[in-house]
Amino acid sequence: MAKIELINICKKFGESKRTLLDNPLPNRRTGQANEQRHVPFSMEHLNLTIPHGKTMVILGPSGCGKTTILKMIAGLIQPDEGEILFNGRDMRDVPVGERRIGFLFQNYALYPMMTSKRNILSYFIFRKRTPELDAEAQAKYKRTSELLGVEIEYLQDRMPTTLSGGEKQRVALGRCITRDPALFLLDEPFSNLDPKLREKYRVNLKTLLAQFNITTIYVTHDQQEAFILADLIAVMDKGKIEQVGTYEDIYNRPKSIFVAEFLNLDVETPAINLIEGQQVAPELHDRKVGVRPENVQVFHEAQADRIQGTIVNRINLGLKAVAILTMRVGKSEVVAAAPIGEKLRTGDEVWIGLNKYHVFDAKTGSHISTKFNSQ
Template structure:
């Protein structure tokens, strides 16, 4: 049976030079049974600490952790039946892959016949070619093969919850794509509740059923890719998440009108005067020679094989934006273009980042 994970008011602090640093701030999170949530955020935002707290490797200063209705806050990682896959694989170098899978059962003196059966079942789950790896030591395996063994060692114990700490970051680009696909297939087949920590948006989107955006020890927003991109909670989420992320321009609001350089945009609702960030998606921008905003393309992100490409455009006031185009459209670096602001716009307070519109 899959486990629902619930975190209630989790806070974790560390002391540094007589200063209290918040690694996690009052986190409340609900992960549905059988789902995978990708935790995404910049370095140092608390992603790995959150994972360790769920695993029981770190104890929070405040708050509780529930697996279904059971409070596991005081239980050890073993008692929580956690399976964890690390960035550096953490395999025993003197054992072959078979030994790495069998080790936790050797400790408990499980009969060899039963261990062999568990290894056969695990090899079947992990697919073609895994049995070939079983008689090799870690030093004889590629990075991708080592990670498959690490995942096998995790699932052979039939964990209630699987936790992944940037497991693919040590692999080259091609292996990351291959291993990512294998891992997603495994999670769908295994139907185990999982938390996947990464700083790579492509991984987060590909692996997670849900995505949690973290910053400064807080989970800012949780949702699907579409929910977060189309309805970002604040300017940090808008500027951080998305492929490409939202464009943000510094503007002023006076008498419920947006003022940007010499442009005026009337608003349909009453908004307090002040400094704001005007947001819009690059996919909503239409390039046309009669557009009132002008700029120059300085970089094109994409290859001829991509369905779409992203133009990086420097505007006349030296700010830059990103415009998404279809693959058939031809533009070149150094080319000058013009466009109009799209109808769908967002507005955030400049200082707090709070979304207003």
């Protein structure tokens, strides 16, 4: 296992460069690849620790620097400043091939002229052959096949051009396993799969990671994947780590409006409703109030601490037996879910209760406090 520490990492990219995500393999001469972008991009004094044996999911929008972190850990690009430690050892001068890392790229990066079996064993194929190495390779392939199931045996003689997205992903994962890595790096490995396969392989991967007990860093913008796979989540934006914690911790105690808006498992409602502070209490006139839809209650009766609003839209979700209500509150909109049988119609004047809400600084978006009410 490995404990990974990124300490005061700085990296800047120029405006004229482009991202080469379709060619993630390192340069043969230098052993490194330059990540390039369409727009100016930088990391400044980024710090992140991944504990032994944990799965850390780095979650954030496209282009925020998630893949850059993986490539720096793998040694494919170098930071301008800072340290990358494996179990306390500075890895900046350690060659890529000696880092014991299994890297699963977004496009899988399979060798097109090799069969699936040879792709899985490529770590051994590119080394000087000896009887001992051949025996080790076959033993690793046998173990990998047992872990991944009969599907790998079925694929072993096929070329990458004949494989589906899910099959390529399986072969690429097998290649990672045979290296006996101390660290897994996975860069959105399910993004090219259809939804049904994605759901299947998420569960399979969760089971495999539990068996290996290997430190894993998984990059995605998919919150469902983060929720399923992560021991810890690092939410990232514009080259900065915004917050680190369990999904539950981050969801219930977001450190900023960005984090609060980014985490949302219910596609039927927004992640959080943002209301002008004065709508909730006079003393919050220079604040933003954020309330999750599940913490909103809708009443016909006025009461202290309730906010007046008007229902402007109602959508019935029969399978969930709920109605999604959109209400106008001053200049803001508040969305809530109510039992489908409630007599709440478009145009009704209602009173809104906030069971729990977050107070944010209106200018910086930083979290200030969390309030609880009993309705």
